[in-house]
Amino acid sequence: MILKSYTKIFIGIFFICLNSVSAVAQPSDTTELERVFILLKLTNVQQLDSNIWVDLKYSTSDNFLKSNVYGGLTRAYLHPEVASKLVDAQKILSDQKPGWHIVLLDATRPLSIQKIMWDQINVPNTERSKYLSEPRYGSLHNYGAAVDVQLLNENNQLVDMGTPFDSFEKLSYPIYELEYRRNGQLSEAAYQNRIFLRKLMNQAGFTSITTEWWHFNSCTRKEAKKRYTLVHSHFLKDYEVPSPEPNFLSNSDSEGLVFRVQICTSGKPKELTWHKLNHQADFKYFHEGLYKYTSGAFKTLEEAQNHKLKMWSFGFKGSFIVPMYQNKRISIKDASEILQ
Numbered sequence: 001m002i003l004k005s006y007t008k009i010f011i012g013i014f015f016i017c018l019n020s021v022s023a024v025a026q027p028s029d030t031t032e033l034e035r036v037f038i039l040l041k042l043t044n045v046q047q048l049d050s051n052i053w054v055d056l057k058y059s060t061s062d063n064f065l066k067s068n069v070y071g072g073l074t075r076a077y078l079h080p081e082v083a084s085k086l087v088d089a090q091k092i093l094s095d096q097k098p099g100w101h102i103v104l105l106d107a108t109r110p111l112s113i114q115k116i117m118w119d120q121i122n123v124p125n126t127e128r129s130k131y132l133s134e135p136r137y138g139s140l141h142n143y144g145a146a147v148d149v150q151l152l153n154e155n156n157q158l159v160d161m162g163t164p165f166d167s168f169e170k171l172s173y174p175i176y177e178l179e180y181r182r183n184g185q186l187s188e189a190a191y192q193n194r195i196f197l198r199k200l201m202n203q204a205g206f207t208s209i210t211t212e213w214w215h216f217n218s219c220t221r222k223e224a225k226k227r228y229t230l231v232h233s234h235f236l237k238d239y240e241v242p243s244p245e246p247n248f249l250s251n252s253d254s255e256g257l258v259f260r261v262q263i264c265t266s267g268k269p270k271e272l273t274w275h276k277l278n279h280q281a282d283f284k285y286f287h288e289g290l291y292k293y294t295s296g297a298f299k300t301l302e303e304a305q306n307h308k309l310k311m312w313s314f315g316f317k318g319s320f321i322v323p324m325y326q327n328k329r330i331s332i333k334d335a336s337e338i339l340q
């Protein structure tokens with residue numbers, strides 16, 4: 001028993017330490033937006049490869065909105081798979097053009113900020129989609145699956161691409177490049193630089209679009225929706241709202257009336273990472289503002305009673321029986337009426 005108690009204390013200290021380490025690891029200038037990215041396990045690109053330069057244009061007023069919509073955010077975050085592709089692109093670039101850098105101008109952008117940008121564009125509603133993906137359709141930036149990039153040469157000068165980033169004149173559309181090159185509006189050097197950037201990004205697994213030379217996607221929207229988390233808000237509190245729907249951990253028998261043994265209650269779902277709970281809990285439900293974890297599903301009170309004692313012996317001393325009907329918690333009185 002003493003050994004068990006020490007093990008529990010050790011596990012407790014271990015998790016407290018883990019939390020402290022992650023808190024200490026965040027620099028003092030970490031903004032709420034950056035904390036959202038960290039919470040969603042997105043990757044700080046420069047931490048992977050400091051050869052990639054970051055110059056977030058939406059953290060300045062040097063963008064098409066002429067307004068800072070990212071606050072003090074200085075570090076760029078992407079889905080880990082996308083960040084890894086960008087590192088590959090930088091490696092290819094360093095091999096081909098030593099001393100050159102990818103400059104990341106925009107990476108993950110919460111949908112909530114996309115909406116703010118949509119509202120701020122000073123053009124008629126019908127014209128807005130020329131400047132920005134409509135929030136109701138979303139953008140791959142909202143999943144950390146798109147990047148806006150530029151190149152910096154060995155003399156630390158931005159490479160000529162024919163237009164600045166975020167220029168919405170047709171000269172910036174890759175689809176019209178050949179035409180503009182032919183009539184001289186796009187210089188041969190700028191044309192070749194765009195081809196070089198596209199080839200580089202394609203080799204690393206990105207695809208280009210027809211309307212912005214700086215924008216590259218890592219996958220399709222369909223794939224992103226399926227596999228990545230949508231960064232819907234830039235406020236931490238919006239990620240703390242628990243889902244009102246029950247979340248099933250297994251397909252345990254839940255039809256009709258069952259008795260479950262409640263072994264743990266938590267304000268946040270993260271406690272499931274505790275290995276012992278992870279092994280024993282097979283059902284989670286949301287009730288009166290809390291996540292509640294249960295073990296087993298039994299048709300009779302006697303079986304549930306035996307399981308409760310077993311859970312007690314595993315250290316879940318506060319365990320008790322909860323009757324549930326169609327996965328909803330009900331009172332003992334209602335349960336006994338159903339049984340009759």
Ligand SMILES: [Zn+2]
Nearest residue numbers: 146147148215
């Ligand atoms: Zn973009």
